[in-house]
Amino acid sequence: MYRRQKYEEFQRNPRWRRSKPAAASPVPPFGPLVETISVADLSKSALGLESSARVTDCQLVASYNWLDRTTPSIIVPGAPPRWTPLAEPRQLSEDDGIYYRDKNAARYPAHPMEPAIKAVLKGHPEPSPRPVDVVACGSTIGNLLRFIRGDEKPFRMLLEVVGNAVHLIRRENSPKETMSDVRGYGHKFPEAYTTWDHEVRGSASHQRVIQYDFGGLHCIVRHEGDGYLKHKQDPSTNQPSPAFVEKLSVDSLIEDLNVKEMTPKSPQDSHQQIQLKSGGFDVSQSAVFDLKTRSVKRKGTDFLGEEIPRLWIAQIPNFILAYHDRGTFKDIEVMDVAQEVKAWETSKNRELSKLAALLHHLVRLARARRDDRLEIGRQQLDKLEIRRQCSGLAPAFSSEVNEEWSIWLASNVQYGPSADDEDGLQWSDGDGDYTACSESCSYCGKCTY
Template sequence: MPHIPPFAKADLGAEVIQFSPTSSSSGVKITNVRPVASYSWIEAPIPTIAVPGSPNIWTDERIRRVPADSGFYIINQNSYRMGPNASPLAPLFAAVDELGEYDYASLDVVTDRNNLRQLLRWIAGTVDPEGFRIDIESSGKTCILTRRLEKNSEVIREFRGFGHEYEKAATTPAPGCENATGHHRIISMNIADLKVLQRFEVDACAVTSVREDWPQSISGIQIYRTTSPRLVPQSSLIELMTRASHKLLNWSEVYPQLYLSQTPHLYLAKHRKGVFMDVEKIPIDGEEMEPYMREVEQRIGKLRDVLVHILKAVREDIGTLFSLVCENGRLALCRREKESGMSVGKDILQKFSVKQDEE
């Protein structure tokens, strides 16, 4: 039976509680979605982001052939760019603070979309056999979830499809973001009564216009301020996917990804042995998507329930470091040794215990 990789058990202390998905839950919609900030990673010797930056722009040109994906590939931009000794969440807070004051103290959870997707897989019983780990630190009433991976980059040597190369061919950098290597967006949203600040990567957008303005440095991250518009409209966001024409899309996996970030458009590029056909443009709120929407809303209800249990356990011991560890479908909250992991730091943690207007 597969076991979780050794890195996922490093620095762990006593188990606090084991979780089980609720047997039934009423469906829950994601509501009150509000764009908060965004940024694009810029290739540079030190961590550098453009704020608010922009995703690449969809060109709407017919792409016939692209090479197969190969060579060096970054799996997790934020961890890779920030290095082993800094929090991958640091650029999230740098981007939010750059665009204005924000009431962090009102939040229940700060997280990457990937963490919520992992929990939804666990709820559905489809979690990867190797499991996952999510580190947790807390301040005020807020739990801050950090995505943990065994590796943040890899070299692709065998055939993995055409997704990365197709994205490069079908999009073009926005003005002012010519050296960007990836774009991230931060939204606030409600999962029932829980307020969540969520970060996710964006593949492309329909239209945008930005220009580079001035550089400065915040929290060890160099920031290039871009203007006009402040943020790319949520309605213009696009998720790009490629598939062989004979393979069906696994909507039970794909739809939760789109729904969590409220990405309105999926552009599906199908190919026959590497020759691409016309792109299928699928709105996530289309009539044919309703069965998948109902399914994911049932799982979102169970996600809300497990988040409540996690919050309750962590809030009983505010300031203690924890990790969520899933192994062979078993999800448990464990204490974590002090000084382990990659803390966001005291300056950021203080934002959650004091309202911005009281600082």
């Protein structure tokens, strides 16, 4: 009870949140403590990872679009919306409606990571040629990086081993936690300045799955793609699959009728299987952009610097920063920021080596306790808590997908710790205003217009 009260106080603390959460969901109970980790504990092992604490060999693995339907439905590979700026700026209305903190969990609360895995299995059914160490998303990696950097934000995530890969799965108090007091133009602007191509008409969001090496670990990371720049896209990939073309005439008519409704559909509470369709086209990572809107009154603030950590995690090389004057956008910057992201990575080597050390320890711990499903929580600024999950939580994947995914995650890495796994760390054993935010920052409450 004490810990739950402290966690609720922690979330209400104005130093940690600038606005109240929407219809505050009750805090789920905490399981038994296994370990605590501090940033200082990571210093020694981080020294040996400084040379490898950088992203290399980044590749797109899969992508998918959520369709705007009440039943969980995705298109694979889908495609992000295309950047189509207005010829003349017009005043936009402010954001309104329902906005979920975690779009994947809201649409498929039973297994939020499962759509990404189904997209991978659909696009690349052959087993992985390399052992996978970490499967995560931009939110979970971002939260661990914020912990390393001392940024003030509490969080929880689930830790589970499938195959031999350690999965970091985002956890909110409720899968359908929403934002309140939504103002600004972070949602209305992309509705006006981007367009879903006809191959993916009826989409609600675009999700991407990339893989890269970082700190000696092979990682698979899911992230959202705000859109793509057509002039950076390979024209040869902009072709729908033949099977989709045959169905397009009928399906697009149905979807057009659905899309023309004024408000997006709210996903229903159900345990229905995900409906998966083929459609869309591959968009290279070099064409994808991240988008932020800000008030022109705050021009001069280093907004790019604030966003670079997220761009680095998702390896997004393009950034659009749109300034508005009471809803009219006359100042829009479309930037190639690949060099800035790379320079940030070099300058933050010490922090990133600690992130690598933390990931290594989590991988070792989870594999050693693979029969335990664990949870990571941050209730204090300088401590991470590793706990056993409370009973009643669903596994990461349905039994069918879990079996297929375990086979795909082909690995010759032996389970459990080895003599080479010692990292020299000493762990305590306790056994016994979201207005300017988006999903990509986990609605941190710190973004400003």
